[in-house]
Amino acid sequence: MAGFLALAAAGASADDYQLGHGLDLGPLNIAGYSDLVARFPNRQQKSIDLDDLSLFITGHFNRLFNPFVEAELTNLSLVRWGGVADHDRGDGDFVLERLYNDSYLTDSTTLRLGKMLSPVGEWNEIHAAPLVLSAVRPAVTFRNFSEYATGASVRFADPYSQVPDFQLYFQPTGEFSERPRDITLHQYRSVAGAHVSLPLGLLDKFGVSFQQSKDRFGVDQTLYGGDFHYTLGKLTLQGETTFSDISNNGTRTARDIEWGVYTALSYAVTDNWSLYGWYEGFADRTSPSTAHDLLFGIAYRPQPAMVLRLEYLQNIGGRAVNPTGLTASWAVLF
């Protein structure tokens, strides 16, 4: 308690607030992010959406009690016009993204209990719009696995990055505060998995993922994945791939495997401006054809916590997962 009061007295005031750092209130930090997106798909309804308005609170009290909670308003359509309306109402959903406690068992080992993001690839764990590469999210980074796990995980991270980091996680029953069906494709009942990441630098890494899951229809899925992030001067290469074997599938899907791969290249023109592009191939379980998409974009970061993007996605084969068209976004970490 003495530490709480001292930290509050010495370190917390509105004057100390900096965009992206959140607000310190003693051992608590209150932060969030917003993502405003304008979508201009070629043959569909155009829209301006508040994709995310997220608030997350981090607490650090002692080795054993370090709670974290994130809740967000998502999928709120502000304006729509033209084209053919899709089935999505876009009237906004309140979602509990994360609610967990971290206990630092040693300097390198953490026990996490609660609802957490599944460590499949890199994008899912840092999916906040101001932190990721593009406004349009490649399907392979979220579509064919459980993005969340409600249960326990053990995380090992060597303080000096001499050996690979790894995580094991387990969800015995359903997802806590399950997301509504209009914003998620699959609702999972049990999830277990592992992720191993080899640090190659501050941001650079090579990772492999495994996840075993069962959805609410009893469909079993075994997923294998890989991801990488590598910086070469002003160039950054990154990508993810997954392959899923699906069983107990009945007649609900077109195929018993689902796979995807995306690979991206970005170039820092200046400290503030960057150009980027990615290719994605995605074979969805419900479609007999494989989607092939190309995306090109330009981003302006007036500061690290804010990014404005303008990008164009072109579907070049198969049934589109992300629609062809222009997207603009303004994302802020606050």
Place this chain on the structure above:
Amino acid sequence: MARLLLGIAIFAWLVVPGDARAEGLLIIANPNLIVATPVPLSQIAAIYLLRVTSWPDGSHIVPVNREAGSRAREEFTQQVLQEDNAGLAIYWNEMHFQGKMPPVVQESEEAMIAFIRNVPGSIGYINGSAPRPDVAPRLDVKVIAYVP
């Protein structure tokens, strides 16, 4: 000519105060912290990269940075963290989103010292010369390492 230059160099050495001649970075921590010194720079880097979050007594570590653009932060970033500022900004934002708190920023040396003095578990840095055992500490903070 060579003698002239050597003379100028010796004169400069004699007239420049000792603190300025030998100034590096002092890594400082809250005075109540119990830790063996000097703390290795690799451990200090791990603290600022949020890969070590607790002191040996179990208390939470509160790393403190100077503001971006300050000379002390530039030196600390280059010599201790050995990373570039742009990469660190991205890294700390990602860590923040994953529940780990990036370093607190204090915008002057006086503010840094006051924060370290008052907040248990805090660690920071200031410009200074190598600590001497015969000189009593004047800052009411614990010096845990020196970066020449």
